[in-house]
Amino acid sequence: MNFESFREKIGYQPVLLGTFALLASGALAWASGATGDSIAAAEAKDLRDSLSEVLPAGMADNDFLKDTVELDKDGKPILIYRARKEGTVQAALFKVSERGYSGEIQVLMAVGVDGRVLGVRVLKHTETPGLGDKIEIKKDPWVKGFDGKSLGDPVPEKWAVKKDGGIFDQFAGATITPRAVVKAVKGGMEFFSAHKAEISG
Amino acid sequence: MSDNYGSIMKEGLWGQNVVFAQLLAMCPTMAVTTSGTNGLGMGLATTAVLVVSNILVSAIRHTVSSQVRIPVFVVLIATLVTIVDMAMNAWLHDLYKVLGLFIALIVVNCAILGRAEAFAVKNGVVASAVDGLAMGLGFTGALTVIGLIREFLGAGTLFAQASNLLGPAFAFLEMKVPGYGGALLMILPPGGFAILGFLLAGKRILDQRLEAKAAEAAGCAIHAAT
16 A cells, blocks of 8 residues: 555544644743743843833842742732842832723832832833823833822822823823823832831831 | 746745735734834744745645645644744844734734645745745735835834844934824824735736736737737
8 A cells, every 4th residue: 555545544644643743742842941941031131121220220239039028919919029238128129000091001110118219110011002102111201200209299189190180291192091100100109108017027 | 836946936025925915914914014123023033934834844745644734734833933932032032022922923824824735735845945935025025015114104213123123233224204203093003904005006006017018018029920
C-alpha cells in the first residue's frame, strides 16, 4: 500500500493530529522555558522603571520591589511597595484604578509619609486617542499637577476637575477621563491616610 | 503553479496584495494603522510569521491529509505566533511594549491561513517562502501607507516613535508638521475605513489605466502585424 492511499485512511487522521498537537506542545514548553527568565527580568525592570519614575531620586536606599505589604482596598488586595531610607519608610507606591470613558484607567502613585503626592503616572488606559490620552505623561504634563498635593491641600471638595468646582484642569472635549484620574488619585490618598500605620510598620 | 519567483513577488506586492486586492486581514489593518510606525512594526512581525508558516506548511504538505489539514495548520500557526510573542517579550522587550498587543492578533490574521491554503500546500518550500515574503511585504507596505496617511492627517506627524521600533538611528524619519493639530477623526476607526476606501478606489483606477494601456499596446502590435 502506498503512502498516498494510506494518508486517506481514517486511522491516520487522529494519529496525525495527535502528533502535531504533541509537537506543538513540546515546542511551546521549550520556548516558554527558554524565554521565562528573560521575560521575568524584563518585566521586573519595567516595574522598577515605572516605580522609579513616580519616586523622586534619592528617596530610597532599599530595594522597594522586594519590600512590599498587601492590604485590602474596597475588598480587593493591593500591593504596596515601600521606599525606605535608613530603615524608616519614606514613601508608599501603589496602583489604583478607576473606570474612565472607555474602560479601566490604571494609575501608579507615590505618596510620601507626610501625606503629599510624590508622583502620579497613568500606566494603562483605553481612552480616546487625541482627547483622553492627555493623561499620559508622553502627551501632556497634566498628570504632574498632582505633585505636592495632599488631602488637606487642596481641601477634599477641591479634589475635582475645574468643571466640578475643583482645582484640576479638564481637557477640551474630555472631562470624564481626567475626572476619573482625579477620583482614582483621591481614593489612593484616602486609602493611604487610612492605612498609614500599617504601611509605615 | 508558477515557480517564477518574479511573478510571485509581483503578485504579493501588488496584484494579489493582501489588503488592497484580497481585502483580507481587515481586523489588524484597521486596528494598528493609527501611525506609520505601528503599521510597519505589525507588517514586519506578520511577514516573519508568514514566511515561517509558509515554509513549514509546504514542508509537511505531503504528510498532512486534506481532511485534517485545517486543524493542523491552525495549531502550527498558533504555536508559531506564541513562540514569536514569547521571544519578542524576552529579547526585544522595548519593541514588544510597542507591538505587544498586536502580536497575538497575528493568529487571527486570515491572510496567514489563507496563504497556507492557497499557496504553500500546493507549492515547494522555496516558492512558498518567496510567496510568504512577497505577501508579507505587500501587507507591510499597505499597512505602512495607510498608517502614514492616517497619522499625517490625524496627528500631523510622520513615523512618530519610529526610533522605538527601529532603533535610534532611524530618528531622522520622525517628522512633525508645524502648526497642525490634526483631525482626530482620521485616527479613529471611521478615518481608517475612509482612507482604505480611497486607496482601494485609487488602486482600481490605476489598474484600469494600466490594463487599458496594455490593451492599447497589444492593439497596436496587432495592427502593425497586419
